[in-house]
Amino acid sequence: MAQMRIVKGVAVAPGLALGPVHVVNATPHVVPTWSVAEEDLPREIARLREAVALASEELHRRQKVVAAEVGERDAAIFSVHRTILQDPSTLKEVEKMVREQRINAEAAVQSLIERFHKSLSSIEGDSVRGFASDFSDPWRGVLDALMRHERQVIEQTEGKVVLAAAELTPQVVTFLERDRVLAVITETGGRFSHGAVLARSFGFPCVVGLPNLLSRLEQGMRVAVDGEAGTVQLRPEQVDIDRFLVRLERRRARVKKLSVHAGLVPETPDGHRLSLTVNIESLRDLDTFNPAHTDGVGLLRTEFLYMERSQFPSEEEQYRLYRRVLERMEGRPVTLRTLDIGNDKQLPYFKTPKENNPALGWRGLRISVEWQDLLRVQLRAALRASAHGVMRILLPMVTSIEEVREVHRVFDEVKKQLIDQGYEIPHDVPVGIMVEVPSAVFVLPHMIHEVDFVSVGTNDLVQYLLAVDRDNPWVSKLYDVHHPAVLMALAQVARVAQEAGRPSSVCGEMAGDYATALMLMGMGYDAVSVVPSLLPEVKYAVRETTHTEACQIAAQALAETTSEGVRRVLTQARERLHLRQLQSRDVDEVLGSNDVNGDSKKRETG
Ligand code: PEP
Ligand code: MG
Numbered sequence: 001m002a003q004m005r006i007v008k009g010v011a012v013a014p015g016l017a018l019g020p021v022h023v024v025n026a027t028p029h030v031v032p033t034w035s036v037a038e039e040d041l042p043r044e045i046a047r048l049r050e051a052v053a054l055a056s057e058e059l060h061r062r063q064k065v066v067a068a069e070v071g072e073r074d075a076a077i078f079s080v081h082r083t084i085l086q087d088p089s090t091l092k093e094v095e096k097m098v099r100e101q102r103i104n105a106e107a108a109v110q111s112l113i114e115r116f117h118k119s120l121s122s123i124e125g126d127s128v129r130g131f132a133s134d135f136s137d138p139w140r141g142v143l144d145a146l147m148r149h150e151r152q153v154i155e156q157t158e159g160k161v162v163l164a165a166a167e168l169t170p171q172v173v174t175f176l177e178r179d180r181v182l183a184v185i186t187e188t189g190g191r192f193s194h195g196a197v198l199a200r201s202f203g204f205p206c207v208v209g210l211p212n213l214l215s216r217l218e219q220g221m222r223v224a225v226d227g228e229a230g231t232v233q234l235r236p237e238q239v240d241i242d243r244f245l246v247r248l249e250r251r252r253a254r255v256k257k258l259s260v261h262a263g264l265v266p267e268t269p270d271g272h273r274l275s276l277t278v279n280i281e282s283l284r285d286l287d288t289f290n291p292a293h294t295d296g297v298g299l300l301r302t303e304f305l306y307m308e309r310s311q312f313p314s315e316e317e318q319y320r321l322y323r324r325v326l327e328r329m330e331g332r333p334v335t336l337r338t339l340d341i342g343n344d345k346q347l348p349y350f351k352t353p354k355e356n357n358p359a360l361g362w363r364g365l366r367i368s369v370e371w372q373d374l375l376r377v378q379l380r381a382a383l384r385a386s387a388h389g390v391m392r393i394l395l396p397m398v399t400s401i402e403e404v405r406e407v408h409r410v411f412d413e414v415k416k417q418l419i420d421q422g423y424e425i426p427h428d429v430p431v432g433i434m435v436e437v438p439s440a441v442f443v444l445p446h447m448i449h450e451v452d453f454v455s456v457g458t459n460d461l462v463q464y465l466l467a468v469d470r471d472n473p474w475v476s477k478l479y480d481v482h483h484p485a486v487l488m489a490l491a492q493v494a495r496v497a498q499e500a501g502r503p504s505s506v507c508g509e510m511a512g513d514y515a516t517a518l519m520l521m522g523m524g525y526d527a528v529s530v531v532p533s534l535l536p537e538v539k540y541a542v543r544e545t546t547h548t549e550a551c552q553i554a555a556q557a558l559a560e561t562t563s564e565g566v567r568r569v570l571t572q573a574r575e576r577l578h579l580r581q582l583q584s585r586d587v588d589e590v591l592g593s594n595d596v597n598g599d600s601k602k603r604e605t606g
Helices: 038-069 072-085 088-101 105-121 126-156 194-202 238-261 283-288 303-307 315-328 365-370 372-388 401-420 438-450 458-466 473-478 484-500 514-523 532-544 547-559 563-584 600-605
Strands: 006-008 010-013 016-023 161-167 181-188 206-208 222-226 231-234 275-280 297-301 334-337 391-395 431-435 454-456 504-506 527-530
Touching: 010 194, 016 181, 016 238, 038 072, 038 088, 038 105, 038 126, 072 126, 088 105, 105 126, 161 222, 181 194, 181 222, 194 206, 222 238, 238 532, 275 283, 275 532, 283 315, 283 532, 297 527, 315 334, 315 372, 365 372, 365 401, 372 391, 372 401, 391 401, 401 431, 401 438, 431 438, 438 458, 438 484, 454 484, 458 484, 484 504, 484 514, 484 547, 484 563, 514 527, 514 532, 514 547, 514 563, 527 532, 532 563, 547 563
Parallel strands: 016 161, 161 181, 181 206, 275 297, 275 527, 297 334, 334 391, 391 431, 431 454, 454 504, 504 527
Antiparallel strands: 006 231, 010 206, 016 222, 222 231
16 A cells, blocks of 8 residues: 655755654744644643643742732632633543544644634624633643643654754744754745755755645654655655665765865866855854865854844853854954844844834844944944954845944944953954845945945845745745846946955855856856855865856856746756766766755756
């Protein structure tokens, strides 16, 4: 009874993984749903009852606190809530859902809460709606207890797991320590979303867009994830596992072979030197590459240092972190990007109002300019650390010259204050901007004279140029890094920077595709910045391609009027490189199909 158990999704990060799945609820408002095996139903019911008891205890505790602090009258609501929880008929109803639908306790409780709301929302009046909350609130407490329990259980076990979730968010990717995660698989999520960027930089295989994934999984079920083909095999049989292990071994061998190039200089055969830097987000990343194999850190996304905490990191904490990065890079430049939160990069302790269009809302530099205390603390820490290496400051989401001037004003003030306080600050810490909003592309000819360098954030630039949300799976097909408008913007930025004599780089994910990196070099970019795992591949491609050829790739790509045409040019560049490789050495394939920009399918079939 061979059953097709391969689910096809969208490949986000390469790699293969085999192991037990853990369904995560790290996304606020999303309750995990999974099916429960017949024999596990009694355990699930026990989990539910335990959670009800815990929620009831918690209510009792709150009742006592409020009674002591405020008064018995205000505490009475908690006793009402406990009575609601103790109603045996409601508990029976939830248990019935678990048994009959074979779903986890969280899903059943969530369904009950939704029912309370549906049945009462049709009735007019605030007091009635308040009544609905009174009924559902105690059950929300049960949900909290269940989810806390889920986290405790996974923290207590030791094995590695494949994380599965409804949506690919940074919270899901960082749910467990990196060395406990084999892969990440989700029902929805864009290939250029922040969660995807993070998964790639962590080096996890990652597949998204897996339809009805959670309803097909059971906690602990074994799965095989193929981050290259974008598939997940459920409950693989021994023969599949054996085949998978052979592929895993081959992949390891390829990675090893490529690493031979890691230490070489990224210089073309005709003597053009590209600067190749890395994108990192945490101190952990520092252990994933050899600093001597890079030209520095092209992008240090500092928001992830904030996201892993329960409150804003102090100046001292930030100073120590930045200093460690600088010291580890041993004199190579570190480009520290100021806090770029907002949209889906939320801090658990910094509640912002709900926005209808968060990508167009309160994020990035806008928050720093408005909440200058945050910016000042970060700049103080960064400037103090800059005495221990070579620091560059990068501003995200710049849209106007006024913003740049405002930050410069704060920067100068902070610097002066530090010097007055006796700190030794290098006087030449460069300040550059991310070009990731179309307005910055257009005003760049003026703005360039007020900044020291530019770095193009194509992940955002593409979403804003094409009006396609990078985090919305419904439009992920339209998120097209090869759109001619994207290339025109890229070429314009490189030209303006070159004319003004300012260094330029691209730090968006598209630069991690080696053919694209060659095109960017041909356009005139001085540097590309990629996740450490892609460094050897890009380096190899640069060393095998003349600068003249790279300029031709850029010119041909820019002459195309459709994305299809641009992709064709890049595919041809890849094929030439493969051919050269085969002619010049008797090696197996060295350059893999690691293509973050989405033409791998074409190459497989072409
Ligand atoms: C970008 O937008 O391309 C970028 C590098 O920044 P982030 O992905 O962190 O938004
Ligand atoms: Mg960005």
